Amino acid sequence: xxxxxxxxxxxxxxxxxxxxxxxxxxxxxxxxxxxxxxxxxxxxxxxxxxxxxxxxxxxxxxxxxxxxxxxxxxxxxxxxxxxxxxxxxxxxxxxxxxxxxxxxxxxxxxxxxxxxxxxxxxxxxxxxxxxxxxxxxxxxxxxxxxxxxxxxxxxxxxxxxxxxxxxxxxxxxxxxxxxxxxxxxxxxxxxxxxxxxxxxxxxxxxxxxxxxxxxxxxxxxxxxxxxxxxxxxxxxxxx
Amino acid sequence: xxxxxxxxxxxxxxxxxxxxxxxxxxxxxxxxxxxxxxxxxxxxxxxxxxxxxxxxxxxxxxxxxxxxxxxxxxxxxxxxxxxxxxxxxxxxxxxxxxxxxxxxxxxxxxxxxxxxxxxxxxxxxxxxxxxxxxxxxxxxxxxxxxxxxxxxxxxxxxxxxxxxxxxxxxxxxxxxxxxxxxxxxxxxxxxxxxxxxxxxxxxxxxxxxxxxxxxxxxxxxxxxxxxxxxxxxxxxxxx
Numbered sequence: 158x159x160x161x162x163x164x165x166x167x168x169x170x171x172x173x174x175x176x177x178x179x180x181x182x183x184x185x186x187x188x189x190x191x192x193x194x195x196x197x198x199x200x201x202x203x204x205x206x207x208x209x210x211x212x213x214x215x216x217x218x219x220x221x222x223x224x225x226x227x228x229x230x231x232x233x234x235x236x237x238x239x240x241x242x243x244x245x246x247x248x249x250x251x252x253x254x255x256x257x258x259x260x261x262x263x264x265x266x267x268x269x270x271x272x273x274x275x276x277x278x279x280x281x282x283x284x285x286x287x288x289x290x291x292x293x294x295x296x297x298x299x300x301x302x303x304x305x306x307x308x309x310x311x312x313x314x315x316x317x318x319x320x321x322x323x324x325x326x327x328x329x330x331x332x333x334x335x336x337x338x339x340x341x342x343x344x345x346x347x348x349x350x351x352x353x354x355x356x357x358x359x360x361x362x363x364x365x366x367x368x369x370x371x372x373x374x375x376x377x378x379x380x381x382x383x384x385x386x387x388x389x390x391x392x393x394x395x396x
Numbered sequence: 397x398x399x400x401x402x403x404x405x406x407x408x409x410x411x412x413x414x415x416x417x418x419x420x421x422x423x424x425x426x427x428x429x430x431x432x433x434x435x436x437x438x439x440x441x442x443x444x445x446x447x448x449x450x451x452x453x454x455x456x457x458x459x460x461x462x463x464x465x466x467x468x469x470x471x472x473x474x475x476x477x478x479x480x481x482x483x484x485x486x487x488x489x490x491x492x493x494x495x496x497x498x499x500x501x502x503x504x505x506x507x508x509x510x511x512x513x514x515x516x517x518x519x520x521x522x523x524x525x526x527x528x529x530x531x532x533x534x535x536x537x538x539x540x541x542x543x544x545x546x547x548x549x550x551x552x553x554x555x556x557x558x559x560x561x562x563x564x565x566x567x568x569x570x571x572x573x574x575x576x577x578x579x580x581x582x583x584x585x586x587x588x589x590x591x592x593x594x595x596x597x598x599x600x601x602x603x604x605x606x607x608x609x610x611x612x613x614x615x616x617x618x619x620x621x622x623x624x625x626x627x628x629x630x631x632x633x634x635x
Contacts, residue, residue: 166547178417211555211558212551239534240561241559241560279494291534292562293503295503295532295535296534314452314553315553322477323479324478325478325501331507337553361400
């Protein structure tokens with residue numbers, strides 16, 4: 158019963174039920190993520206989960222990253238979208254194996270979806286698997302996919318208030334890329350202020366500005382990935 | 397049991413349970429939305445649900461819209477964010493009653509959240525209630541709030557492929573505002589192509605370009621709201 162207007166409606170039952178189911182879903186997702194991680198290790202694959210709001214430039218960054226890495230590593234890609242094969246097609250046109258997940262109405266990828274997708278890729282022929290999550294700054298942050306590195310992109314046009322408004326995704330990311338920094342002159346976006354905000358939410362996060370258009374900051378991103386992959390290979394070898 | 401790798405994990409139980417709960421949640425939300433609509437009608441309030449991805453410019457548009465309408469109508473605002481009172485404070489600084497919902501991790505507003513928020517506002521002193529939804533192009537589309545008009549904003553920097561990738565929110569909106577059109581010269585964004593795409597998803601949708609910065613297209617937006625409010629008042633009077 159709503160105390161304010163006595164309308165007889167209450168969200169309590171519905172909410173309690175939902176919280177319980179959500180806990181079960183996250184628990185199941187955790188198991189599945191662990192399983193994915195095991196799968197990836199079996200095949201010696203290092204995997205990166207790219208997250209951001211819609212239009213922060215994940216696919217464009219991925220295309221350029223593939224160009225920069227494909228002579229040194231064998232790459233595979235899993236694309237997540239509600240609809241269309243568009244992004245997977247963009248990647249495949251570069252000769253890279255890519256599997257498109259279309260979720261319909263679901264707002265994030267989960268470990269089970271990634272697991273299914275992985276079995277559509279030639280896992281024995283991949284060194285680095287990029288997963289491009291659904292464009293959403295909220296829900297993807299809740300779901301561990303079993304990947305090794307969470308990277309969140311925040312683009313300059315989205316605005317400098319986003320880390321404070323959507324803290325979880327920044328908290329759960331090892332690296333935050335501030336993208337489209339070539340647009341800084343046109344926007345009221347204080348890069349140093351945003352970096353400080355993110356570090357407040359996640360003191361361990363690296364925060365790095367990048368422009369896929371001008372190439373600024375791009376080489377550092379490539380070196381970061383390479384170092385991570387080599388570190389991973391070493392950890393596998395010592396097992 | 398996963399057929400591909402025989403891992404013993406299955407998402408089936410978890411998924412079925414989740415689908416059932418989701419259906420219940422939506423059913424409850426529908427009742428609550430109907431109740432909200434009744435509340436709003438009792439008070440003669442016309443209500444607008446503003447949706448978009450993060451950083452498409454909802455709050456800025458709202459600030460300018462309030463300036464343009466506040467001499468003709470009494471305005472109230474409900475703000476939705478994961479964290480911070482920032483947006484409600486921006487609105488209150490204009491002398492407008494505003495209630496901030498912070499959802500924590502939840503990725504959308506629902507009718508029950510709006511219902512609670514409404515009881516924190518002076519409903520007898522409001523003609524138009526704006527609801528600024530969480531910045532998310534996916535989940536808010538699933539939840540009827542009981543408002544009278546769904547408006548979705550898509551900003552030029554987000555990219556022209558978004559309607560095809562996130563169709564539901566465009567399907568459920570009567571008006572789509574293409575925002576930040578002052579940035580068209582800097583982006584590969586074909587306005588006519590995007591309009592055609594949206595009309596394919598939702599033939600009844602009005603699609604309108606706007607810039608809060610230069611004012612282009614702004615007056616048409618204000619006239620659109622005024623016409624909707626007058627139409628609503630007439631429909632109430634004839635009841």
